[in-house]
Amino acid sequence: MEEKINKFREMIKEKKIIDSMLALLQWDLETQAPKGGYKLISEMIGELSLKSYNLTTSKEFLEMLKELKKNEEKLDDIIKREIELLEEEVEKIKVIPSEEYKMYSELTAKAQGIWEIARENNDFESFAPILEQIFNFNRKFIEYRGIKEDVYSEILNDYEKGMNVEKLDNFFAELKKEIVPLLKEVNKNKRDFQKKVKFEVSEYNQKLFSKEILEYIGFDLERGVLSESAHPFTLTVNKDDVRLTTRYLKDFPFSSVFSTIHEGGHGIYEQGVDEILKDTILSDGASMGIHESQSRFYENIIGRSKEFWFGILEKSKFKYSELSKLTLEEIYKGINEVSPSLIRVEADELTYSLHIMIRYEIEKGILSREYLVKDLPRVWNEKMYEYLGVVPSTDSEGVLQDVHWSCGLIGYFPSYALGNVYSLQILNAMKKDINIEGTLERGELKRIKEWLREKIHRYGKLKTPKEIMVSVTGEELNPEYYIEYLKEKYKNIYN
Known part of the structure; x- marks a missing residue:
């Protein structure tokens, strides 16, 4: 043996x-x-x-x-x-x-x-x-497995074991039922918070700040690197060689900040897999949904919190000079403004899952032959108007904005929405062990990273997504925490 x-x-x-x-x-x-x-x-x-x-x-x-x-x-x-x-x-x-x-x-x-x-x-x-x-290859590969109907469910299961169209239809229906009315309510009190955080910063200074932010949240730059690409992503050679990219917009530096924090969340997960799994096929995230829960946790729950920016302003060695002219409240509201936008990666927390729902419905429609690929610009724009009330003026800011389909990542997009929900369940569990607000204010992000490593990261693929969520939170996927979080957060901002 x-x-x-x-x-x-x-x-x-x-x-x-x-x-x-x-x-x-x-x-x-x-x-x-x-x-x-x-x-x-x-x-x-x-x-x-x-x-x-x-x-x-x-x-x-x-x-x-x-x-x-x-x-x-x-x-x-x-x-x-x-x-x-x-x-x-x-x-x-x-x-x-x-x-x-x-x-x-x-x-x-x-x-x-x-x-x-x-x-x-x-x-x-x-x-x-x-x-x-x-798309044709993806459909054909599933049909080779003997599955002729409900091809998309099989693809979804490949990304998140146990997931299918019926479950996701119900999941998105619940989000739509709760988020769309909340968005309408928030829009009644619409304010231009974001103008405060839109200022010009050189690409050089954005690079400096991005690297400092990565180290601040706990990403090890001795075992990782930050570069740039048309669409931010994380790629792992092994746990000691984790590569991230971001992108820099000269007149909106917070775009690179949140792209960097998001990819940093992925990278911290990869670096945190137990050493004993390094040379096995288990040295990776449990699923795409669990992986996105970590990137969304860092980007939104940590990165868009008032306490995080209090810590940054207190402890940062290098920060944009423009930030010193703003109050903490102005920064917080500026980075959390609700404004239905064209670009998914720039979307606020409230509208983000609607962007994912659009992509989910399009993938489902193409694989069921309800839509043809040539019709995608029209279908995309119709759904953007239906759910978000905005219409792209070009395909570059519409159907061409994401790299995922060109990589063959059909079925990946729902992972972002699942990650949002998982992240709030994880937050609820973490609160029982850590005073998160105080920890962030003191800049003690190592404590948060260690908690996540102990509960999630170290296991890699050794545990299933279901096993991880049940062991950490005591339950399987539950959107209630996410919906309540959005309601409380945005009602407080737009009171």
């Missing part, structure tokens, strides 16, 4: 090296590769993806899994969980012809460059053909 376990560890190491090489290529593609290099990088990604596919679907690998499963009682919890996840992964990919798997990997790598140019040029037509291929 020891020999089989050693062989298992060797093959997992090989798989992780391939995955790390793919991650580095992806990083290069999205941050610094010249447009002329996209083609070769896409081909490299295709070849390495095929190598990973061949490894995990090989006869040797499958027989080894089978043999280990037979002797499950002799295995520790880590290997048992790895086998469970690998069996699920293999079942999903072994039905896909290898040439199609490679083709899709190359396609999504190419698509990111095409999306970036289309967005720059406000040219949805140039992006539509490859986007249609991506």
Whole structure:
């Protein structure tokens, strides 16, 4: 048995090296590769993806899994969980012809460059053909599993185990029922708070502040790096090499602040996985929903709180000089103004989940063939007007604003809304152990990070999302905390 376990560890190491090489290529593609290099990088990604596919679907690998499963009682919890996840992964990919798997990997790598140019040029037509291929591949891959109906539910389950269209329809219906009336109520007392926090800051100074903010919240820059990209993201090579990006808007520095804090939340999670899981396939977040709960926790619950900015103003070595001219109340209201906007990543907390609902309904509609890809600009604008009362004047600030679909991340968007809800349940549990307001005012964010690491981060994928939420909060997904939080917060701001 020891020999089989050693062989298992060797093959997992090989798989992780391939995955790390793919991650580095992806990083290069999205941050610094010249447009002329996209083609070769896409081909490299295709070849390495095929190598990973061949490894995990090989006869040797499958027989080894089978043999280990037979002797499950002799295995520790880590290997048992790895086998469970690998069996699920293999079942999903072994039905896909290898040439199609490679083709899709190359396609999504190419698509990111095409999306970036289309967005720059406000040219949805140039992006539509490859986007249609991506959606078609996703539908086809699910159909290979023998599922012809409710394809989207299967995709959603891949991102958040146990999730499906019926559950999310009910979930979003509940949010819509509560948030839309609250938004109307807030809009009756609309005020221009944000003008106070819109001032010009050089890109150089924004970079300095972003790095200080990252260190302040607990991200280790000795084991991570901050760069920039068209769309902020986090990419993990391993827990000691976690890479973040942000973006800088000269006349709105808080855009980079909150993008940086959001990605920092993801990065702190990745860096906090237990060392014992480092060389396993469990050294990652439990699910996309749990991962987004950490980024949204840091961005919104911490980053948009009055107490956090009190601590920053008291302890920051470098801060924008413009902040010293504002009161704490002006900063707080400025960064929390409710204003239905075109861009998801700039959205306030109250309207954010409506942005996600739009993307959810569009994905569902395309996969059920209710919508055609060529009709997306029209459908997008109609839904923006229906839910948010605003309409993009260009596709660049509309249907082309997010990178996710070009990466093949169909089904990812609901994770943001689930993350919002999870984060408030986690806050409710944390309050029982920590005086959060006082901790933030004193700038003691290490205490919050340590609590999250102990309860969530260290487990990686060793626990399921459900197990984590039940152990931390005592219940599964419950939107009530999120809805009550929004009501209390915005009624106080707009009283």
